[in-house]
Amino acid sequence: MYKFLAVCGFGVGSSMVLKMSIEKAAKERGIDCEVENTDLSSAKGTGADAVFTSQELGDELKGSTKSPVYPIQRYMDKEEVGKALDDFLSTKD
Template structure:
């Protein structure tokens, strides 16, 4: 599974989100590659799921048919786990 953490420039906040996603993935026992990137690169890169800010979510959703989840607090593992569990539940339903 490939997971992308996306922010405007692909440096600061996406790196923080990537680290939190890695903790969540490890806790859930998921085999996944987690990368951080900027919005322009994310539009050109295929992933199974994207995590970003509420501000960037609509822009990212317009360029992919894969799920995009908005995260408010990038360091909040519980919020990220909740979004990851929602993605996994939806994935099983398809």
């Protein structure tokens, strides 16, 4: 089972929307995962298989986490989120 983080500045609004999109896209792909929404500072100290966030926060997170970071522009776009999941899975083969 994979652990994914959905990250926004405060860990409340947009990360919850992103979390739901990740869960939907993962379900369509048959990926067994746990998705947690969190804020930027908590994400830096939390281990995860992958981190999904905005472009702006992604640049900051890349330097402070060992997890791969996938920037998402449109949090409600299941296609875009699904492509990021596909990119993540392609590194696991």
